[in-house]
Amino acid sequence: xxxxxxxxxxxxxxxxxxxxxxxxxxxxxxxxxxxxxxxxxxxxxxxxxxxxxxxxxxxxxxxxxxxxxxxxxxxxxxxxxxxxxxxxxxxxxxxxxxxxxxxxxxxxxxxxxxxxxxxxxxxxxxxxxxxxxxxxxxxxxxxxxxxxxxxxxxxxxxxxxxxxxxxxxxxxxxxxxxxxxxxxxxxxxxxxxxxxxxxxxxxxxxxxxxxxxxxxxxxxxxxxxxxxxxxxxxxxxxxxxxxxxxxxxxxxxxxxxxxxxxxxxxxxxxxxxxxxxxxxxxxxxxxxxxxxxxxxxxxxxxxxxxxxxxxxxxxxxxxxxxxxxxxxxxxxxxxxxxxxxxxxxxxxxxxxx
Numbered sequence: 084x085x086x087x088x089x090x091x092x093x094x095x096x097x098x099x100x101x102x103x104x105x106x107x108x109x110x111x112x113x114x115x116x117x118x119x120x121x122x123x124x125x126x127x128x129x130x131x132x133x134x135x136x137x138x139x140x141x142x143x144x145x146x147x148x149x150x151x152x153x154x155x156x157x158x159x160x161x162x163x164x165x166x167x168x169x170x171x172x173x174x175x176x177x178x179x180x181x182x183x184x185x186x187x188x189x190x191x192x193x194x195x196x197x198x199x200x201x202x203x204x205x206x207x208x209x210x211x212x213x214x215x216x217x218x219x220x221x222x223x224x225x226x227x228x229x230x231x232x233x234x235x236x237x238x239x240x241x242x243x244x245x246x247x248x249x250x251x252x253x254x255x256x257x258x259x260x261x262x263x264x265x266x267x268x269x270x271x272x273x274x275x276x277x278x279x280x281x282x283x284x285x286x287x288x289x290x291x292x293x294x295x296x297x298x299x300x301x302x303x304x305x306x307x308x309x310x311x312x313x314x315x316x317x318x319x320x321x322x323x324x325x326x327x328x329x330x331x332x333x334x335x336x337x338x339x340x341x342x343x344x345x346x347x348x349x350x351x352x353x354x355x356x357x358x359x360x361x362x363x364x365x366x367x368x369x370x371x372x373x374x375x376x377x378x379x380x381x382x383x384x385x386x387x388x389x390x391x392x393x394x395x396x397x398x399x400x401x402x403x404x405x406x407x408x409x410x411x412x413x414x415x416x417x418x419x420x421x422x423x424x425x426x427x428x429x430x431x432x433x434x435x436x
């Protein structure tokens with residue numbers, strides 16, 4: 084790689100972060116929930132679709148995930164063990180909700196938007212974009228439509244979920260960080276443990292390994308009361324901004340024309356899927372006696388990292404949300420090849436008509 088390459092990459096990254104910071108600051112100025120995350124995402128996504136050369140390097144993204152995972156563990160308090168009793172019922176409901184969410188999206192995309200069976204099926208699956216694209220590659224599916232539908236769903240989720248959660252609970256935790264900040268001893272012990280856990284999670288291909296491993300190690304240490312692992316606000320806030328920029332950069336693979344062409348169908352499918360998630364979350368919240376917003380984030384058809392981060396930012400239980408999002412992702416990875424074969428039959432040549 085030439086020096087020019089790194090100069091161009093540095094310039095693109097700088098531009099991306101400036102746009103993200105402006106977006107986060109604008110949303111924060113208006114007092115919107117999860118402002119630094121959602122504002123950065125909206126501004127960067129808009130700039131990306133307009134042709135701006137935005138960029139979020141993979142290594143920086145992984146470091147960002149690790150830092151956020153470590154900090155989110157502070158949201159898990161020593162009483163977490165008492166809450167585990169809530170999980171079996173909600174986990175059982177999760178299976179039903181995922182099936183209904185996929186079915187609702189499929190009906191809209193196939194019968195309403197007239198997408199092909201394969202494209203509608205993969206476009207309706209909630210989350211796991213990279214894995215879904217890998218499965219769809221060998222089939223008669225329109226990959227740009229699938230990627231656009233999946234990316235648009237995550238975009239809309241991050242844009243509206245904070246409002247839905249705040250309106251149901253009326254609270255937002257301070258995005259400037261927690262009151263308590265780790266001491267030197269906490270970091271000297273906790274940081275290597277979180278790094279090791281994150282590395283092992285990546286090696287064993289656990290979903291969102293850098294964030295998941297760091298989060299659960301940090302959560303375990305915080306829940307035990309042995310250590311306090313929480314980053315100061317001047318570190319956490321830029322992480323929120325960069326996470327928003329990361330989501331916005333996902334639109335780099337999509338032209339504005341593609342975006343417009345799938346906008347109506349994708350929004351309609353999202354509405355059907357989200358309504359299904361709302362119903363499932365309401366039932367679980369009533370059955371288990373947990374905040375509706377917490378159940379909604381656990382059942383939302385979005386990414387593990389983002390949904391868990393929103394739980395942390397909105398002062399809900401990130402351990403509950405992460406456990407359910409991981410269960411959803413893991414179940415999909417294990418079962419999707421068999422379900423796909425059952426629903427669509429054997430692999431077909433990849434021809435898009």
